[in-house]
Amino acid sequence: MRPESEQELSRMVRDSVAPLRIQGGGTRDMCGPVAGAGAGAVLSTAGLSGITLYDAGALTLVVRAGTALADVDTALAREGQRLAFEPMDMRALLGTEGVPTVGGMVASNAAGPRRVQAGACRDSLIGVRFVDGTGAIVKNGGRVMKNVTGYDLVKLMAGSWGTLGVMTECAFKLLPAPETQATLRSAPLSAQDAVRVMSAALGTPYEVSGAAVGGDGCVCLRLEGFARQVAYRCAQLQAVLGGAWQVLDAPESVALWGKIRDVSEFAGRAGDVWRVSVAPSGAAALVARADCPVVMDWGGGLLWFLTPEGVDLRARLGAFAGHATLVRASQATRARIAVFPPQPAALAKIAQGLRMKFDPRGVLNPGIMA
Template identity: 55%
Template sequence: MSAQLIPETEQDLAEAIRAAARPLRIRGGGTRDIGQDVPGEPLSTAALTGVNLYEPGALTLVAHAGTPLAEIEALLASEGQRLPFEPMDHRGLLGTTGTPTIGGVVAANVSGSRRIQVGAARDFTLGVRFVDGTGTVLKNGGRVMKNVTGYDLVKLMAGSWGTLGVMSEVSLKVGAIPETEATLVARGLDVAQAVTALSAALGSPFDVSGAAHLDAAAGGGEGETRIRIEGLAGSVAYRAGRLREDICAGWDLIEGDASAPLWKQVRDVEPFHGKPGHVWRYSVKPSDAPALSNWIALERPGAEFVYDWGGGLVWALVAPGGDLRPDAHNLGEEAIPGHATLVRADSQSRFELIVFEPPKRVEEQIIEGLLQKFDPRRILNHQLMGM
C-alpha cells in the first residue's frame, strides 16, 4: 500500500481520493469484513487518530475517524462515562483481526443490546466531517443535538459503509456509566415464551436496558432468557424486585460485575464464535421472531439462534446454502417483513448471494441520486452493498 493511501490528515485524505484513478477499498480498523468483495486499491483511515475535544460536563466527544474504539472507551471510563449504544466487536464472530475504530462504528451504525432503550449509534452522532468521491471535504452537524440545518448528512453517513464518503472526524454524545446493573435470567423457555416475557418487560415501567434470549444450542444445552436493568443501586433493586413479582417469577437474579459479561456475550454473539457456517442477521418485529426462526430451522436443520432487542434482532448460525430471506419468493403470502444481512459467509457465497437487504424500487432511485451527488465516479467501496 502506498503512503498516499494511508493519509495522516484530512487534506491528505481529500487529495488521495481526488487523485484516485481507479476504485478505492475503504478500510478503518479492518474488523468488519462484511459485504461483497470490493475491487480496488485499499485506502486506510488508520492514521487519522486522536481525540480533538472531550467535554465530560457537556457529554460531548470529538475524535478523528481512525481513533481506536478502545482508546475512546478508556478515556470515557476515566470520567465515569461511556458510549450508551454499546457498539459490538465483530472480530470474534467474523474471525478478523485489527482494531475497531470509531469511524467504523459510525459508518456501520454498530449498536448493541441497549439500542432498545437509548437508540442506535446514529442517534448519538452529533456531527461528521467526511470526504466525498470527488475529493471534497464536507461537514454536517456539530456538538449539540439540534445543530443540523438542511439535509441531515449525519444520519445518512451512519450506516453507509463508506459508500458515500470517507469520514475523517465524528462528534458524539456520550453518557454516564450507571452505578450498577442486574440481570434476571430464566432457563428452559422456548422462543415464543421468551419473546412474550421480554415484550412484557419492555412494556413495563421498569426501564429495561437489555432483553435477549439464547436458544438451547447457543445457551449451552437449554434456552436462556435475560432481562437487564441499570441505574442507581436502590432503583435497580426495586425494579428487579417488581419485575420478579409481576413478570419474572422464579427467575434468577445476577447482580453487579457478574451481569456485564452476559451482555458482552449477547452483544458480540459469542455463542457463534469459532463455529463453522453462515451467519445471518435479521431485523423483524419481535412477534415475528418465532415464525422466522421456525422457518429457518426447517430450511437449515441444526440452525442456532441468538435473539436481542426483545426478539427484534435475530442472529442465525446455519449451514452454508442459498438465500435465507423470508420474503414472498420463499413464503408467498406468509412473507415476514423485515431486513436480512448475510454477515458471515465464504467469498463465493458473498459473490453469489445478496449480502445486504435489496432496496425497493423507490429506494433505488433515492440511492442512485445520492451516489450521483456524493460519488459520481463510483470509486468508494463500489458494490460493497450490491449497488
C-alpha cells in the same frame, strides 16, 4: 494508502483513478468486494486518530475516525461516561483481526443490546466531517444537539459503509455510565414464550436496558442504574413477570452482555451467520421457519441465525415484514447471495442518486452493498 491528515486524504481521493476500498480497523469485513477495473487498493483511515474535543460537562465527544474504540472507552470511563449504544465487536464472530475504530463503527451504524433503550449509533451521532468522492471536505452537524440545517448528512453517513464519503471526524452525545447493573435470567423457554416475556418486561416502567435470549433459550433482562434502584427494580420486575429468576450480579452481568453483544455463541462455529430485523411479534414464527440455532436480541426484534454454509436464509424464510443481512459467509457464498437485502425500486433509485451526488466517479467502495 494511509493519510495522516484530512487534507492528505482529500488529495488521495481526488487523484485516485481506480476504485478504493475504504478501511478503518478492518474488523467489520462483511461486505462484498469492491467493483470496477483496477479496484481494491485499500485506503486506511488509521492515521486519522485522536480525540479533538471532550467536554465531560456537556456530555460531548469529538473524535477522529481512525481512533481506536478502546481508547475512546478508556477516556470516557475516567469521567464515568460512555457511548450509549454499546457497539458490537465483530472480530470473534467474523474471525478478523485489527482494532475497531470510530469510523468503522459509524459507517456500519453499529449497536448492541442497549439499542432497545438508547437507539443505534446514528441516534448518538451529532456531527460528521468527511471527504466525498470528488475530494471535497464536507462538514455537517456540530457539537450540540438540534444544530442541523439543510440535509441531515449526519444520519445519512451512519450505515453508509463508506460508499458516500470517507469519514474523518465524528461528534457524539454521551451518557453517564451507571453505578451498577444486574441481570435476571429465566429457565429455558420456547421462542414464543420468550418473546412474550421480553415484551412484557420492556413494557414495564422498570427501564430494562437489555432483553435477549442466548443459545440456551434463557431470557436475560438487564437493569442498570444506582445500586438501590437496581435492587428495587429487579424485585418489582420479578413480581410482575412471575416465575423463577436467577439474579446475576454486576461482574456476571457485564460478562454475559458482552457475549450477547458480540454473538459469541456463533464465534468459531462452522456455518454462515445471518442478522434478521423483524417486529418482535413476528420473531417466533421466523425462528420456527428458520429451523436453526438462534440468538434473539432487542426483545425479539433482532435475530441472529447460524445456518449451514451456502444456505439462502431469505429463500427459506419467505416473505416477511423485515429484512435479512448475510453477516458471515465465504466469498463464494457472497458472490451467489447478496449480503444486503434487495431494496424496493423506489428506494434503490434514491440510493443510486445519492451515490451519484456524493461519489460521481464511483471510487468509494463501489459495489460492496450490491
